Amino acid sequence: SMAKGAGMLAPGMATMLCVVTTDAALDPAQADGALKEAVRTTLNRLDADGCMSTNDTVVLMASGASGVSPEPAAFQEALTAVCHDLAQQLLTDAEGAEHDVAITVVNATTEDAAEAVARAVARSNLFKAAIFGRDPNWGRIISAAGTVPEAVAPFDATLIDVYFNGVQVCRAAGVGEPRELVDLAPRAVDVVIDLHAGGATATVWTNDLTHDYVHENSAYSS
Incomplete structure (x- = not known):
């Protein structure tokens, strides 16, 4: 498997090219369904800078050379693990980033609600700047969470x-x-937001907002 991407990493996989290959014998419909499910909770939960691009692609190619048809659940687990690993590598390689941030919302009414709140926090420049400054500013988290409409995440x-x-x-x-x-000196930051509203959970991954990110995206003309 291989993936390329450094900036404009947001939902829809953004400026990213990803190819996963296998020698398993897969039915096209099975492969398509497995890839969509794997991407849903991995690459599509990567939101490094909130900016989506126009040319994102993820492809699963199965040659069938082994002649082995894997058990669907086992293949789904393996494919999801590969996509998760690629997503984390893209996160670590994001433009100018000094911190990799996992934002997990727990006890939401639905998974979509949990994702919406996590993504709102991930896209808050105030929150991302606080992470860069190594400031565990929870006020910026709850203010970002409050921007999600009640109809989406009560x-x-x-x-x-x-x-x-x-x-x-x-x-x-x-x-x-x-x-x-x-201690926010280490690169990995784990944020958990408990809404006490239900039983659903979702995680979105983002980065901090750094001087280097601003420089890399302002020091050239296109």
Whole structure:
């Protein structure tokens, strides 16, 4: 498998070319369905900078050379794992990025609601700038979550909890554990937002907003 992409990484896979190959014997309909499901929770949850491009492609090619028809569930698991690995490599290689951020929304009413809230936070420049500054600013998270229409993601804003790397900095929309307990020096940042509205979960991956990202996207003329 191989993938190319560094900037304009947002839903729809953005400026990305991805090819996955296998020697398994697959029915075309099975292959198509498996790829769509694998991409749904991996490459299409990559939102490095909120900017979608015009030429994104992900292709699964099966030669059938092995003559082996894999069990559908096992193949789905393997294909999803490959797509997840490629998505994480693209995230790490994103333009100018210094942090890779996983935003997981838990206890939402639906998976779509969880994704909508996670993506709203991922696209908040204030949140992304705070990550670059190593500031566990939970206020910017709950303000971004609040921009999602209630019809899309209903939740009681007074119940929201926020965790940075396992530290609960926001409890019931108020102050939680001391912010000083959060170390944002490492590249990986794990943010969990608990909506207390249901049982659905979704994760969106993004990066911080850095000086290098601005430079790389402003220091040339097209």
